[in-house]
Structure formats: structure tokens, C-alpha cells
Amino acid sequence: MKILVCIANVPDTTAKINFTPDNKEFVSTGVTFILNPYDEIALSKAVDLTTGGGTVTVINIGDASTEPTIRKALAIGATDAVRVNSKPRDGYFVARQIAEYVKTNPFDLILCGRESSDSNGSSVPAMLAELLGIPCVLFAKRLTIEGTTATLEQEIEGGKEILSSPLPLVAGASEGMAEWKIPNMRGIMSARTKPLVVIEPIEVPQHTTVKSYDKPIPRSSVKLIAAEDAGKLFDMLRDEKKVI
Amino acid sequence: MSVLVYIENVQGKFKKSTFEVISFAAAIAQKQNLPLVALSIGDVSDEELGKAGKYGVTKVLKAVGDSLKEMNVQPYASVIAQAAKAENAKVIVLSASFSGKGIAPRVAIKLDAGLADNVIDLPVMDGPFIVKKGAFSGKAFAFVEISSDVKVISMIPNSYKVVESPGSAAITIFETQIEAKDLTVTVKETKRSTDKVSLPDAELVVSAGRGMKGPENWGMIEELANTLGAATACSKPVSDAGWRPHSEHVGQTGIAISPNLYIAIGISGAIQHLAGVSSSKVIVVVNKDPEAPFFKAADYGIVGDAFEIVPRLVEAAKAFKSSQNG
Numbered sequence: 402m403k404i405l406v407c408i409a410n411v412p413d414t415t416a417k418i419n420f421t422p423d424n425k426e427f428v429s430t431g432v433t434f435i436l437n438p439y440d441e442i443a444l445s446k447a448v449d450l451t452t453g454g455g456t457v458t459v460i461n462i463g464d465a466s467t468e469p470t471i472r473k474a475l476a477i478g479a480t481d482a483v484r485v486n487s488k489p490r491d492g493y494f495v496a497r498q499i500a501e502y503v504k505t506n507p508f509d510l511i512l513c514g515r516e517s518s519d520s521n522g523s524s525v526p527a528m529l530a531e532l533l534g535i536p537c538v539l540f541a542k543r544l545t546i547e548g549t550t551a552t553l554e555q556e557i558e559g560g561k562e563i564l565s566s567p568l569p570l571v572a573g574a575s576e577g578m579a580e581w582k583i584p585n586m587r588g589i590m591s592a593r594t595k596p597l598v599v600i601e602p603i604e605v606p607q608h609t610t611v612k613s614y615d616k617p618i619p620r621s622s623v624k625l626i627a628a629e630d631a632g633k634l635f636d637m638l639r640d641e642k643k644v645i
Numbered sequence: 646m647s648v649l650v651y652i653e654n655v656q657g658k659f660k661k662s663t664f665e666v667i668s669f670a671a672a673i674a675q676k677q678n679l680p681l682v683a684l685s686i687g688d689v690s691d692e693e694l695g696k697a698g699k700y701g702v703t704k705v706l707k708a709v710g711d712s713l714k715e716m717n718v719q720p721y722a723s724v725i726a727q728a729a730k731a732e733n734a735k736v737i738v739l740s741a742s743f744s745g746k747g748i749a750p751r752v753a754i755k756l757d758a759g760l761a762d763n764v765i766d767l768p769v770m771d772g773p774f775i776v777k778k779g780a781f782s783g784k785a786f787a788f789v790e791i792s793s794d795v796k797v798i799s800m801i802p803n804s805y806k807v808v809e810s811p812g813s814a815a816i817t818i819f820e821t822q823i824e825a826k827d828l829t830v831t832v833k834e835t836k837r838s839t840d841k842v843s844l845p846d847a848e849l850v851v852s853a854g855r856g857m858k859g860p861e862n863w864g865m866i867e868e869l870a871n872t873l874g875a876a877t878a879c880s881k882p883v884s885d886a887g888w889r890p891h892s893e894h895v896g897q898t899g900i901a902i903s904p905n906l907y908i909a910i911g912i913s914g915a916i917q918h919l920a921g922v923s924s925s926k927v928i929v930v931v932n933k934d935p936e937a938p939f940f941k942a943a944d945y946g947i948v949g950d951a952f953e954i955v956p957r958l959v960e961a962a963k964a965f966k967s968s969q970n971g
């Protein structure tokens with residue numbers, strides 16, 4: 402089985418987020434970048450699915466600065482990697498680049514994380530599937546494959562559903578699909594020599610542009626309620642905040 | 646020209662988030678001087694559909710058919726795109742629910758439209774069309790311009806209030822064309838817990854962490870939630886350990902929520918946890934450690950042992966509810 406995993410390079414989950422004084426750009430100096438946590442689940446699943454045979458290719462849309470993250474993916478167990486040499490402008494741009502690659506390099510299964518932790522968008526998997534004319538299951542918590550059929554468990558409003566889909570298919574990985582894998586020494590060593598191909602992006606019209614950023618207003622300091630007065634909480638929530 | 650809103654139903658009924666999204670779309674339509682058309686897919690009674698009229702919809706399109714009985718992303722996205730073309734819709738609005746998140750990107754591709762997902766406030770429409778959305782996992786907001794002629798927007802539940810406006814809606818059948826290639830995915834089974842409030846839509850959430858020591862102690866958490874009519878949530882280690890289902894896990898790698906009230910019990914307030922809950926309107930933290938980082942992100946704090954405080958809160962919540970009803 403041939404699997405493609407789409408990976409994003411995102412600020413570390415504990416990173417402080419800062420913008421330029423005009424609020425137009427994210428300041429990345431001093432920020433550690435990591436493999437998007439959901440994408441790491443997707444990759445771990447792909448590695449599990451190919452233990453008995455098959456390949457896992459990772460694809461990233463990014464400039465040269467994302468290569469440490471790509472090498473990490475190779476260390477976790479990907480077979481080879483492709484980098485489309487451009488900053489990821491928006492979800493549509495990313496989906497078009499991946500679709501372009503897949504049209505000439507078909508896969509049985511494409512796995513993505515269900516969301517990226519920087520743009521908090523979840524548009525890439527479904528856009529990609531639409532461009533390729535194949536199904537997408539975005540909130541997949543479980544995935545098993547038998548022959549050319551995938552069975553998935555997906556989160557829905559107030560519950561879950563079990564779906565059956567033919568391959569090829571795009572699936573968005575959620576918590577629970579696989580255990581996070583930690584690269585071992587052999588993985589790290591071999592990652593250095595695994596193939597990483599760099600290709601140039603195709604032209605894509607731009608429909609959306611980030612104009613500026615802003616930070617939430619910090620909460621005013623906490624109001625402490627003594628343990629013995631805990632019962633007064635609900636009256637306070639009604640009178641002071643009107644939330645109940 | 647029009648604004649089209651997709652009105653999602655769960656088992657034939659509209660949820661509060663559907664009326665939020667209609668109110669949100671109505672505000673956009675009014676600002677753009679366009680009529681608001683709603684599209685419903687699947688089996689919904691005319692009585693239920695008529696409710697859309699109370700929030701500013703003038704026309705409801707009803708798409709029904711054997712292949713549309715169960716929510717299924719591909720045929721639903723096709724029907725929405727067909728309706729958008731038929732109504733010459735300039736803005737298409739959906740809820741950023743689980744199904745909406747799967748459908749909206751497909752609709753955007755079909756219509757060659759720009760997509761803004763997870764929008765949290767009314768767009769600015771004087772001049773460029775600019776939407777506000779969350780970014781960097783709750784640590785920032787991004788203002789995004791959509792410059793395409795047709796625009797698709799998905800709105801986060803609980804981020805816009807339900808606004809009634811006088812009027813009524815005419816209901817008409819919308820004829821659809823479903824192609825076989827859209828029907829390759831089959832739903833084999835659906836499991837819904839009807840007795841519980843669904844977490845992404847919940848206005849009130851009671852959440853607990855590793856401080857609860859073990860799954861056997863969740864009885865009081867559930868009792869508090871049930872008394873308040875709240876949904877239950879948990880931190881990541883709790884669902885990792887199998888104390889609670891993964892569907893309750895909130896945070897950066899779980900569900901992001903923005904309820905009116907979030908009560909966190911025995912949760913330390915790690916940055917990855919805060920990422921999913923910091924847009925809650927009011928946060929209450931119960932923790933025995935006065936140095937717990939969560940207190941810095943809270944509106945109300947109670948320092949104390951959960952095993953003493955929670956039973957007290959349950960009693961108080963019961964008294965509060967009965968005084969409200971009485």
C-alpha cells in the first residue's frame with residue numbers, strides 16, 4: 402500500500418505568539434517549530450499500516466526552514482519526502498499543490514491531521530479530496546483497511562458513526578487513531594539519507610489573505626472564592642456575569 | 646443575487662447553533678441588501694422548516710431524496726453548490742460543526758469560491774470583505790480578507806447570538822441531481838447519546854482533570870453537569886488513560902470550545918489545554934494548588950480539594966435551580 406501523509410510545520414504548542422508592531426506578520430524568530438500534532442498522529446498511523454509492506458511518503462508545503470520537521474517525519478518512519486518550495490499561503494493553495502503532485506503520483510490512502518494548530522483551519526483535507534474527486538473522512542478516530550475498502554469511525558454531532566469507504570480516500574486523523582511514535586536512534590540516523598525531493602509550486606489564484614492579527618484581551622485578575630463560600634458561585638455567575 | 650445559509654438538522658430537528666448561523670447570515674444579507682435563502686437537506690417537517698422564517702429567512706429550499714436521508718458529505722456538498730448556483734448566492738454560510746467543516750471546503754472548490762472557516766464574528770463589509778477567526782490555538786485572532794466573487798464562510802457555534810426578526814418563510818422543494826460518484830461512502834452505523842448535551846454546542850461545560858484521581862470519581866462531576874444542564878469535558882491525560890471517552894477531550898489536540906461558562910476541576914491549566922478553552926466567556930477553576938497556572942486564566946477561582954468543593958457545588962447548584970424554577 403502507498404500512503405501519502407500531508408504534514409505542516411507549526412510553532413511549538415508552548416511557544417509565545419508575537420506579531421510585528423503593525424500586527425501584520427507573525428514573528429518566528431526564537432520560536433521552535435514542530436510537526437503539527439495531528440499530522441504526527443496521521444504519520445504514526447501510516448507507519449503502523451505499512452509494517453507488513455508498503456511505503457509512506459510525506460509532503461510539506463514550505464520553504465527550506467521546514468526541513469528539520471520533514472527529517473523528523475522521516476525519523477518517525479516515513480520512506481521518503483517531498484517539499485513544495487513555497488510558504489503555505491492558505492488552505493486552498495496547499496490543497497492545490499498536493500492535488501497536483503498526487504495527479505501524477507497516485508496513492509491508495511492520503512492521511513492528514515484534522516486541523517493545523519497555527520491557522521486552526523481544517524480545509525486542506527476536504528479541499529484536496531474534492532480536487533481529486535475522492536471521499537474524505539475528516540474526523541477519523543479509527544481506521545482499518547481490508548483490501549480496497551476502509552472502515553472508519555468518525556465523530557459527529559452528539560455521537561459517532563461508522564463509515565465504509567472505497568480507496569483511495571483522504572482521512573483526517575483525530576486523537577485516538579494511533580499512538581504518537583517517538584523516533585528511535587536508528588530512525589534518526591536513517592532519516593539523514595532518506596530521499597527528500599524539492600519541487601516548485603504551481604500558480605494558484607489567491608482568494609484569501611491574512612490582513613492582520615490580534616491577541617485576545619487578557620482576563621482581568623481572578624476573583625477568589627473561599628472554599629467555605631463555594632456555594633455562592635452560582636449567584637455570582639448570575640448576578641455578575643449573567644451566564645446562568 | 647442572494648445570501649445562502651445551509652440549515653443543518655440533527656434527526657429532523659434544528660439545534661440552537663442552526664438558529665445562530667441563520668441570525669449570522671441574516672446580518673450579512675441585511676448589510677449587503679440581499680435576500681436570505683435557507684437550504685435544508687434531508688427529512689425535516691414543514692413546521693420545523695418554518696422556524697427559519699422567524700430569524701430573517703424569506704425562502705426555504707428543501708432538498709429531499711433517498712440518498713439524502715443521512716448526512717453524507719459528498720452529496721450534501723453537491724446539493725449546497727447546486728442551490729448556490731440556482732440562487733446566484735454571493736455568500737454561503739454554514740455552521741463549523743463536524744459536518745459543516747467537512748462540507749464547506751468542498752462547496753468552496755465547486756464554486757471556485759474563497760473559504761474562511763471557523764469564523765467567530767460578523768464580517769466587516771465596508772470595502773473589503775474581512776472575517777475574524779481564531780489562530781494559533783486560541784492565542785491569537787486573524788483577520789482574513791476574502792477577495793473572490795463568491796465566498797464561503799463557516800461559523801463557530803456559540804459565537805453569534807440568536808436574533809429574532811419578524812417575518813415568515815415560503816417553503817419550496819429544491820430539485821437535486823445526485824451523481825453516483827458522490828455516493829461511494831456508506832454510513833454503516835450511527836451512535837448518538839441523546840441524553841447528553843453535545844460538547845461543541847454546549848453553553849455550559851463542566852470539565853475535570855487528573856486531579857479527580859480515577860474514573861470512579863466522575864459521579865459527582867456528572868451530577869454537577871446534569872444539575873446545571875451542562876456538557877462534560879476532560880483533559881487529555883484523562884482520556885488517554887481511558888477514564889473518559891476521547892470525544893470529551895478538550896484542548897489543542899481535542900475539541901476547541903467556546904461556551905458561556907467553563908468550570909475546570911482538578912485541571913492544572915497547561916498551555917495546550919488552555920488552547921481549546923480560552924475563548925470561553927467565563928472560566929471557573931477549582932484546584933487544590935493555589936499556584937496552578939489555570940488560576941491566571943480564570944475569572945473565578947476556588948482553592949480547595951475537589952472532593953470537598955464539588956459536593957458543595959452540587960448542593961448549591963440544586964438549590965439554585967430549584968429557586969429558579971420556583
Ligand SMILES: Cc1cc2nc3c(=O)[nH]c(=O)nc-3n(C[C@H](O)[C@H](O)[C@H](O)COP(=O)(O)OP(=O)(O)OC[C@H]3O[C@@H](n4cnc5c(N)ncnc54)[C@H](O)[C@@H]3O)c2cc1C
Pocket residue numbers: 414438853854855856857879880881882883894895896897898899910911912913914915916917918921931932933934937949950951952
Ligand atoms: C503536543 C501536545 C498536545 C497536548 N494537547 C492537550 C490537549 O488538547 N488537552 C489537554 O488537556 N492537554 C493536552 N496536552 C497535555 C498538557 O500539556 C497537560 O499535560 C494536561 O493538560 C494536564 O492535564 P491535567 O491538568 O488533567 O493533569 P495535571 O497536570 O496532572 O494536573 C492535575 C491538577 O489537579 C490538581 N489536583 C490534584 N488533586 C486535586 C484535588 N483533590 N482537588 C483539586 N485539585 C486537585 C493539581 O493541583 C493539578 O493542578 C498536550 C501536550 C502536548 C505536548
